[in-house]
Amino acid sequence: MAEDSVLTVSIVTPDGSVYDNNAEMIIVKTPSGEMGILPNHIPVIASLDIDAVRVKVNDNEEDEIAVSGGFIEFSKNVATVVANAAECQEDIDENRAQAAKKRAEQMISTAKQTHNVDELKRSEIALRRAINRINISKH
Template sequence: MADNSSVLTVSIVTPDGEVYSNDKCSLAVVQTQSGELGIMANHIPVIASLKIGSAQIKSAENSDILAVNGGFVEFSNNELTIVADSAELKGDIDVARAESAKERAQAHLKEANETHDTDSMKRAEVALRRAINRIDISEH
């Protein structure tokens, strides 16, 4: 068994509650606004904003990947907490629903472009990035 100084605890929470928890992780890789960030045990404390992307969590037993849609990450004392707007494990992603969301977002984006509605355009772009992220993670 690994000693506690060589592992980190990872938890991912959303407004709906805890989505993921693992207290035997060796590596976590997240997509921040500044780029990809890898965290191992004993990493310096960090807080960073997340972009729409993936969270990859590795442990001796397995490797998990989640679609994470914004939020922030905080790490200190070998505890990594991701507070996300939404997050889904790869195996929990409903691909048909994500494809439907992508099509709706594309239609809204086209309509917003035609009417020059910048607020609607921004919302549609975010919805489209979220749908594409979920589809990409499901295929990973």
């Protein structure tokens, strides 16, 4: 690949670096929909939803990283994702994610019964995170 046809992709969290690689394309989910970034894309900054960041390394390889919100900054063929939490597909413990899903569902039920709006919102976010991790672990 020519140097100007390669992206450098880096995903970091408050705990440190989670992913670093060169790629042909990165696809992220923003509040307004999916966004694909190819080499030489215009500079962009966008917030991210709880979803997968898909990194197309080449025609035969795609990496998926579960992110729990954050933002992406792209400039000069460097894509940096700063996420609240992130986990590479091979690092996801599906049993732990299933347990987190079950806990979140129980917390949602309790929050609805007690009419606790704040707890309901936190529980719904926890559920989305768990489902995201489960979905990515299965790919």
